[in-house]
Amino acid sequence: MTLLALALDTPDAEEAVRWAKLLASHVDVMKVGLELFVSAGPDVVRRVVDSSERPVFLDLKLDDIPRTVAGAARAASRLGIDWLTVHTAAGEAACAAAAEAAREVDRPPRLLGVTVLTSLGQRDLKATGMTADLEAIVDRRARLAAAVGMEGVVCAGTDLSTVAQAAPVLERVVPGVRRATTEPDDQSRVVTAAEAAAAGASMIVVGRGIVRAPDPVRAAVEVREELASARAMR
Numbered sequence: 001m002t003l004l005a006l007a008l009d010t011p012d013a014e015e016a017v018r019w020a021k022l023l024a025s026h027v028d029v030m031k032v033g034l035e036l037f038v039s040a041g042p043d044v045v046r047r048v049v050d051s052s053e054r055p056v057f058l059d060l061k062l063d064d065i066p067r068t069v070a071g072a073a074r075a076a077s078r079l080g081i082d083w084l085t086v087h088t089a090a091g092e093a094a095c096a097a098a099a100e101a102a103r104e105v106d107r108p109p110r111l112l113g114v115t116v117l118t119s120l121g122q123r124d125l126k127a128t129g130m131t132a133d134l135e136a137i138v139d140r141r142a143r144l145a146a147a148v149g150m151e152g153v154v155c156a157g158t159d160l161s162t163v164a165q166a167a168p169v170l171e172r173v174v175p176g177v178r179r180a181t182t183e184p185d186d187q188s189r190v191v192t193a194a195e196a197a198a199a200g201a202s203m204i205v206v207g208r209g210i211v212r213a214p215d216p217v218r219a220a221v222e223v224r225e226e227l228a229s230a231r232a233m234r
């Protein structure tokens with residue numbers, strides 16, 4: 001089964017809580033990302049946990065030296081969240097330190113390693129000096145996530161088969177999901193919900209496709225229907 005996570009991407013805590021309440025019974029997971037966290041602080045995470053009664057995914061993509069990443073992962077883990085992201089580009093020691101620190105709390109979150117952002121393609125990576133094949137980078141980073149004991153990775157839908165081969169035990173979380181009819185916005189490597197589910201995503205993340213739709217509830221229902229139809233075809 002592929003879970004649907006809703007990205008509460010707004011700087012406004014009241015709007016985020018309103019979306020969380022409105023859509024709580026139509027999505028499986030609430031995702032708090034950088035925009036909301038930096039604007040509204042840790043308190044908004046607790047508010048989303050309480051108001052939606054849904055598991056919460058805190059997507060901070062922690063990327064720093066091991067001690068700092070560990071400290072942030074420890075603090076985030078005390079917020080009652082269910083998933084937390086760390087960027088695998090931070091390196092093996094930082095990822096391992098985050099995994100260890102997260103486990104210090106009573107109910108630790110599941111740690112997800114971000115592989116390569118869905119907004120980046122091969123050309124973007126090259127422009128930052130990363131000349132290896134995108135697929136090879138995803139493969140390496142998925143193996144790293146598994147090696148340090150993370151529970152999953154975040155990857156593009158187009159990277160699912162690479163991750164499945166590199167580290168079959170990992171959860172696979174896929175953002176960059178678009179309705180067949182909408183624009184990719186700033187995302188580069190996009191797939192539809194049905195494609196992601198059929199290719200083995202354990203969770204998809206949808207933001208604008210739902211919250212910016214004319215009728216967000218209807219959009220969420222339709223995304224879930226797409227997931228279910230892909231399941232029926234498998």
Ligand code: C5P
Pocket residue numbers: 007009033059114116117118119154155175176177185187205206207208209
């Ligand atoms: O609006 P949209 O559906 O593009 O939102 C995607 C969400 O997933 C955003 O919150 C973004 O930060 C997040 N994300 C992503 N690519 C990753 C990891 C997270 O787009 N690799």
